Amino acid sequence: MALLTTHVRARATYRFSFWVDMVSNLAFFGADMFALLVMFAVADSLGGFTRPQVLVMFGFAGVGFTLADLAVGNIDTLRNYVRTGLLDTVLIRPLGVLGQLLCLDFGVRRLGRMAYSIGVLAVALALCNPQWTAAKVAMLILAPIAGAALFGSIFVATSTVAFWWIESGEVGNVVTYGGRDFTSYPTSIYTGWFRQIFGFALGLGFVAYYPALFVLDLPDPIGLPSATGWVGPVIAPLAVLVAALVWRMGVRHYRSTGS
Numbered sequence: 001m002a003l004l005t006t007h008v009r010a011r012a013t014y015r016f017s018f019w020v021d022m023v024s025n026l027a028f029f030g031a032d033m034f035a036l037l038v039m040f041a042v043a044d045s046l047g048g049f050t051r052p053q054v055l056v057m058f059g060f061a062g063v064g065f066t067l068a069d070l071a072v073g074n075i076d077t078l079r080n081y082v083r084t085g086l087l088d089t090v091l092i093r094p095l096g097v098l099g100q101l102l103c104l105d106f107g108v109r110r111l112g113r114m115a116y117s118i119g120v121l122a123v124a125l126a127l128c129n130p131q132w133t134a135a136k137v138a139m140l141i142l143a144p145i146a147g148a149a150l151f152g153s154i155f156v157a158t159s160t161v162a163f164w165w166i167e168s169g170e171v172g173n174v175v176t177y178g179g180r181d182f183t184s185y186p187t188s189i190y191t192g193w194f195r196q197i198f199g200f201a202l203g204l205g206f207v208a209y210y211p212a213l214f215v216l217d218l219p220d221p222i223g224l225p226s227a228t229g230w231v232g233p234v235i236a237p238l239a240v241l242v243a244a245l246v247w248r249m250g251v252r253h254y255r256s257t258g259s
Helices: 002-013 015-042 051-084 087-091 097-104 108-128 134-163 169-183 192-201 209-216 226-253
Strands: none
Touching (some): 051 169, 134 169, 134 226
16 A cells, blocks of 8 residues: 555656646547447447447446556556566565556556546436336446456456566457457447457456346347346456466466566
8 A cells, every 4th residue: 555655646746747647548538439429420329229328338338447447457567577577676575466566557547537437327327317226226336346357357367478478468458458449339239259259258248238238128139138237247256266366377487587
């Protein structure tokens, strides 16, 4: 906690740079929604869903991803620590390796993205005006947490590849940031192996699409039952466990650069 607090204070010292970074990150994330709105400027529906309904999916995906990005997104700098040998200094400290790496470059600027995503989800739900029940409220709370756990697990697992292949950053980005784009749209618009791998094998279809269908009482064009929305919270702990095992194996595999 002391390491994290020190880093946040250091970033906040340069206020103009801090706020420029915050606003630029917010604008970057807003561009994704602009692209979505452009689609609805020429079409009344997307995969059979209206604009507010797709925005609910976009909001669920955004909140889950930004929570994970805020917590563990900076783990993608691991390859720099491995390449330069700076990871050695982390390993000799009497603290957990993963925790130190996450605190060393904590992305305070990502708070703007998270606030933006929450706002989009709130407005979209207000437009859809679902009939709220206890189960739907629980889904509204659990789905973003499960989504964050799934995305966070992918962040950690793909970054761990750097222990074997240092320049693996773009490979990880395909799954992490590509996964964010995948979850921002209805899973039903994808077909074939692409949907099978990203939607079900990686579990990204359970981040936003099925929770949104459950909350909005919408049928699934793919044909799966409404209860599928609860798959995300069930598999999220398993994803965290797998990522932890992969990380542990990667740390044990690491060999010092000798520098």
